[in-house]
Amino acid sequence: MAPQEAVYTPLDGGSHADKPKASKRMQMPHSMKDILIILLALSTAISSISAFNKRYTPTQENFGFPALDLISGMHIQNYTWWSGYSSTSHTVQQSIDQLWEEIIPAHGIVAVDHSWASEKELPQSISLPDDPSKGVYVIDAYHQLHCLKIVRKTFYELGRGDKLTYPIGHSTHCFDNFRQYIQCTAGDTLLYSWGLNTTGDGQLRKCRDWSALSDWAGQHSACYRDGEPSSLLDHFGHCEVARTDGLKA
Template identity: 20%
Template sequence: MIPSDYEPLRLSEESAIEKAPPTQPLQGVETPYSEHYASISRRARLFGIFFSFSFVFNLLFIASFAASGWSTAMVLKRDESWVLWRGAKPVYSPAAKVLTHEHKLSKRFTQVSDYQGPRTYERDRLWASLYMPYSWVGVTRELAKPMLNQTERIQDDIKIMGEPRYILDLDVFHQLHCLDMIRRKLKGPREGEDQEHKPHFAPMGPADDPTYDHVDHCINSVREALMCNPDLTPVVWQWDEASQKSGPKIDVVHTCANFNAIQEWGKKWKLPYHIDDSVHVHDDWTHSPPNLGS
């Protein structure tokens, strides 16, 4: 037999090898790789913990996302009547950012507001206060540029306001002017009214009346506004015990624009002087209307 340095393992060591897990160092047996195996074992345990946590987290995230999507889809399907804008995109307005909404209860048929009744000086001023202090404003070029339609630059804007300004009016104030015009024409001249203004508010005459075209335009303008922005608030019918009849109930809650915020916007940009409409200011800005899409 050829001599060798081989020394058989003792039975206890053989048993330890047979029973030891392949990824762990031998228990009770020191080898050059014992520390290496211990390090691998620690990393394996940490990786296992991390993987388990990551798996559970991702599983919960996917379940939550799926539930949220399903819930949103169900809400949209159930409450699609609350989607306020479909079809054509809204036309840009410099005042759009101030628009907020609130709930308001409309008055009953028998309830009279301060805006109703015969023409008086005070009532005329009340109506005029709705629109006159906020009509015809001068906005900056930055606010005017995205508008679909180009508007006129104001003369002397640099000298008076420090930067180019562009004139416009919000259509709501134009509509209120028109409604006031119809009201005055319907009610007729008031006591003490200037002789200069009386012909404008005399009862409507034939088509050759000098105010006929103006009032006719206003009637059509209000019609267009109502059809363009219809109030879809349901007017219900209810039983009335006193009359023993059912009928429309108009004192219902509406979703309304915060009109005070719109007036404040108009006050902020109100022009500080009268515009000479016979002056055209040549501007270096070339208007490029935005593409509305569909």
């Protein structure tokens, strides 16, 4: 006897022809697709912005001045290859020289209580002439400015063949001072480069707030004015240096 072919009947009573083909899929309206794409793009943008803000919002402790018990905010600095303090044009050299002359490194010579300095485990320093309870110190960053002004002035005087204001030995000290300072601070920002000799031009960097340091220095000024060699006492008592360090933003 020949085997009979099995016939399957749909349970719901319908026919196979009534069912959609398996290869057919439900089509999503174009408007819904567009909305989802826009939402995805917005979500990605928001995530990127949040990540950026997180990168550039460090804790106060990381960007304050712990050596001074000074808490300050962070400053985002746009580094540029050229600024108001530099130019390749000789026509503006005089105004640039004036900007450098206006910088007052002595603004960073301060006086603090000997007891406070002892708590900070600072080495003993000379006492303020008119207040023996306070010791005189130089803020490191302002010492760097002092050296930088000397090296720059000497550089241009040598280039012009002028008589040197400072002996070469002072610049020699400053060069090594810069080396030690650079190795100590060990800046680890990765600077981009396109091989155009303008490494890092326009790149944002996270910096301490210089104005906070300058304000602190002014509030603790030793009223010391730098200048021509004279007796030590003659350098004190000039509190005009407490007003500003002369630096332009």
